[in-house]
Amino acid sequence: MATAEYESIPEVASDAVKSGRDVAVMKFGGTSVGDTEKIKEVARRLVRAREEGRRVVGVLSAMGDTTDELERLAHEISAQPHPREYDMLVSVGERISNALCAMAVHDLGHEAISLTGSQAGIVTDTVHGKAKIAEIRATRINEALDAGKIVLVAGFQGVSADSHDVTTLGRGGSDTTAVALAAALGADVCEIYTDVEGVFTADPRIVDGSLKLKTVSYEEMLEMAATGARVMMARSVEIARRYGVRLHVRASSSDSEGTWVAEEGDLVLEKAIVSGVTHDVSEAKATIVAVPDTPGVAARVFRVLADAGVNIDMIVQNVSADGATDISFTLPKSDLATAKPILDRLAADIGARASEVDDEIAKVSLVGAGMKSHPGVAADMFEALAEAGINIEIISTSSIRVSCVVRAADVERAVQAVHDKFRLYAEERARA
Amino acid sequence: MATAEYESIPEVASDAVKSGRDVAVMKFGGTSVGDTEKIKEVARRLVRAREEGRRVVGVLSAMGDTTDELERLAHEISAQPHPREYDMLVSVGERISNALCAMAVHDLGHEAISLTGSQAGIVTDTVHGKAKIAEIRATRINEALDAGKIVLVAGFQGVSADSHDVTTLGRGGSDTTAVALAAALGADVCEIYTDVEGVFTADPRIVDGSLKLKTVSYEEMLEMAATGARVMMARSVEIARRYGVRLHVRASSSDSEGTWVAEEGDLVLEKAIVSGVTHDVSEAKATIVAVPDTPGVAARVFRVLADAGVNIDMIVQNVSADGATDISFTLPKSDLATAKPILDRLAADIGARASEVDDEIAKVSLVGAGMKSHPGVAADMFEALAEAGINIEIISTSSIRVSCVVRAADVERAVQAVHDKFRLYAEERARA
Numbered sequence A, B: 001m002a003t004a005e006y007e008s009i010p011e012v013a014s015d016a017v018k019s020g021r022d023v024a025v026m027k028f029g030g031t032s033v034g035d036t037e038k039i040k041e042v043a044r045r046l047v048r049a050r051e052e053g054r055r056v057v058g059v060l061s062a063m064g065d066t067t068d069e070l071e072r073l074a075h076e077i078s079a080q081p082h083p084r085e086y087d088m089l090v091s092v093g094e095r096i097s098n099a100l101c102a103m104a105v106h107d108l109g110h111e112a113i114s115l116t117g118s119q120a121g122i123v124t125d126t127v128h129g130k131a132k133i134a135e136i137r138a139t140r141i142n143e144a145l146d147a148g149k150i151v152l153v154a155g156f157q158g159v160s161a162d163s164h165d166v167t168t169l170g171r172g173g174s175d176t177t178a179v180a181l182a183a184a185l186g187a188d189v190c191e192i193y194t195d196v197e198g199v200f201t202a203d204p205r206i207v208d209g210s211l212k213l214k215t216v217s218y219e220e221m222l223e224m225a226a227t228g229a230r231v232m233m234a235r236s237v238e239i240a241r242r243y244g245v246r247l248h249v250r251a252s253s254s255d256s257e258g259t260w261v262a263e264e265g266d267l268v269l270e271k272a273i274v275s276g277v278t279h280d281v282s283e284a285k286a287t288i289v290a291v292p293d294t295p296g297v298a299a300r301v302f303r304v305l306a307d308a309g310v311n312i313d314m315i316v317q318n319v320s321a322d323g324a325t326d327i328s329f330t331l332p333k334s335d336l337a338t339a340k341p342i343l344d345r346l347a348a349d350i351g352a353r354a355s356e357v358d359d360e361i362a363k364v365s366l367v368g369a370g371m372k373s374h375p376g377v378a379a380d381m382f383e384a385l386a387e388a389g390i391n392i393e394i395i396s397t398s399s400i401r402v403s404c405v406v407r408a409a410d411v412e413r414a415v416q417a418v419h420d421k422f423r424l425y426a427e428e429r430a431r432a
Helices: A012-019 A036-051 A066-077 A083-090 A092-107 A139-146 A173-184 A218-226 A234-243 A297-307 A333-349 A369-373 A377-387 A408-421 A423-431 B012-019 B036-051 B066-077 B083-090 B092-107 B139-146 B173-184 B218-226 B234-243 B297-307 B333-349 B369-373 B377-387 B408-421 B423-431
Strands: A023-028 A055-060 A112-115 A122-124 A133-136 A150-154 A157-160 A166-168 A189-194 A215-217 A246-251 A259-262 A276-280 A283-292 A315-319 A324-332 A354-358 A361-367 A394-398 A401-407 B023-028 B055-060 B112-115 B122-124 B133-136 B150-154 B157-160 B166-168 B189-194 B215-217 B246-251 B259-262 B276-280 B283-292 B315-319 B324-332 B354-358 B361-367 B394-398 B401-407
Touching: A023 A036, A023 A173, A036 A055, A036 A092, A036 A150, A036 B066, A055 A092, A055 A139, A055 A173, A066 A083, A066 A092, A066 B036, A066 B092, A083 A092, A083 A166, A083 B092, A083 B112, A092 A112, A092 A150, A092 B066, A092 B083, A092 B092, A112 A139, A112 B083, A133 A173, A139 A150, A150 A173, A157 A173, A173 A189, A173 A234, A215 A218, A218 A234, A218 A259, A218 A276, A218 A361, A234 A246, A276 A408, A283 A297, A283 A333, A283 A361, A297 A315, A297 A324, A297 A333, A315 A394, A324 A333, A333 A354, A361 A377, A361 A408, A377 A401, A377 A408, A401 A408, A408 A423, B023 B036, B023 B173, B036 B055, B036 B092, B036 B150, B055 B092, B055 B139, B055 B173, B066 B083, B066 B092, B083 B092, B083 B166, B092 B112, B092 B150, B112 B139, B133 B173, B139 B150, B150 B173, B157 B173, B173 B189, B173 B234, B215 B218, B218 B234, B218 B259, B218 B276, B218 B361, B234 B246, B276 B408, B283 B297, B283 B333, B283 B361, B297 B315, B297 B324, B297 B333, B315 B394, B324 B333, B333 B354, B361 B377, B361 B408, B377 B401, B377 B408, B401 B408, B408 B423
Parallel strands: A023 A055, A023 A189, A055 A150, A112 A150, A122 A157, A189 A246, A215 A259, B023 B055, B023 B189, B055 B150, B112 B150, B122 B157, B189 B246, B215 B259
Antiparallel strands: A122 A133, A157 A166, A246 A259, A276 A361, A283 A324, A283 A354, A315 A324, A361 A401, A394 A401, B122 B133, B157 B166, B246 B259, B276 B361, B283 B324, B283 B354, B315 B324, B361 B401, B394 B401
């Protein structure tokens, strides 16, 4: 399930909207700024938008593996780096790329200014490593835009309201910065430049015949993000939905149209049932075996795990005839080390037989707004997997999504089989 | 001549002094923080000072070649990187090392906080790349010290008073930060940790028998810095002198005493004539040949060069019998490209025969406060060079220094010869 985080971008948004001028927020991911040549290319794109008369805000991620390198240094120093200092450290990557891009814009004969999260007025709470944006004080950005400058904002970071410390926004943080800025500045579109052409019906690297979608609703994009589509994090899509910021996910290497993400009502989606097949191999499965079937047991299990900060995804529980049951759920592999001893203790405490973990699983999901009115979709999906000889271990559904846990070794075949089954719908959708 | 820059660190200093508590400002240069192991070593040293009950402020330079790497990126982007953005870029190196050190301190069981120049209240003018400190607003540092924390301040950088932009302080900037902080916080000593044991009577890498000095006066240290001793920049020494901050230059790799730099009156220097022999191969010589000897010609030459930002060091002019004269001076090799066309134009304008430049020179200097009362020192130096068969091209003196320009190829022999001549005095001094 999508664990969307809600961020408030209050009054400022309406203030900015009043200015009524055409603001372009353009975000460039790590591979789009991988070296100085690519940064110059980004600068040319920003300048082109400026020369079309737009007020241009660029948000660049850190170059290539800069952030990985900084993380490596931190872990050489400490097994558990101090969170405040960790944010101080890992936030420099964006400062580097944005300053370099500002230099490149200057060389193209335009004025530019790069701003840190703090200078850009990205005010957050104090939760280091996954801070939420509390407010955007856009005065300095607006002044620079009024002066005709191209503004570069270091993504992924902000400053805490109370302590004036540098904070970071967590994974996908530069998208969050860009979408929040688009909301605060009243931009009608936030362009997300990436290394793929847009949002696809399945990962083109593993599925033959996957297609680029022209449009996708916020709701579908959220489900796709939550089930493994890596093009955007659910959190940024959620902010876009709340503030009505249309997203345009597109390739930094070309000028062709990518995928628009917007309100369902604004898009021509009626005929399309399926928007995509996603997959996720980052999760593991845990099972507590032969749990006494008494009220409150499930609540107790998941409260203890939640208190330990373990993110639970799918949960299934089958009540058995003899009064004992198995509780299974999926969780990030990275949380296994934390969760395993807790589960062992829990199993003993509640009188279960044992706890088991399995990290050889994968999740395959089918997402589509049209599913709501087409009840046969789930059955079609199960059939596709059965025909491919793939066993389903867990099933979970929402109104616009069906997810199945399968063996990790089967994941590529599973995605291909499901995609083949729905290919006709997907082609229809891609043409919409 | 020493081109000391004056920075004012006003009221705050006296405020801080009132607190009357023992503040240790400890600065670590690039090689002392070359990798994460060395940063952990720095953390241990800071913790040791804290455990002695001192209020500890660390100032770390950027790790090894981080700043060079950032400069390389900037020059890949632009032949002339925009100064504001350049500062934004190159200031991140210190942020990295100081955040890493704060993590390491935490792991040793002490509280630490790393602060950017801006967070530390290092307020500067707006001259990007060589900003001067205008004020230190030490509130945040003092609060952290009051809370028992070890404070890490990113050296080399500040924030401009008017525009709130990141500024950098130029070469040796971390020393400047450390000394200015020591002044503002009322520290009675600023420890400069480096990769050598202290200040030597000559560069130990090229001179046999060079000795570590126990003490050296600000005045001598300034002359040594200005004539090629690389252990500290003149600017930081000048600030230390103005605010009476004693410096202790010492090795980060050992606990042995290094060299104390303080007021002449506070040191036992009476017997010592010579503090050291320095050399500098970074300069070139320029000559305007056969200049008509009319009033105002020299003023015109050096006004034009000053306006072009060329730093002139030694100047000699010999009036000749026939009413024409040669004007020679030294200037940084890096300014040659700017200076040459100016000199050619000047020579034509003023009716001189030609202008010549020569980048195969070196400057050898002898520095010592005791020289004031020992008029024979200069003659001894010329004699030493003559005995070694080394020709002197230009001579320049101050009350505590004699400098000679020689051929670059002769520099090592020249330094050795002069050092040998004064070795007896040097040994006396080292014992002081």
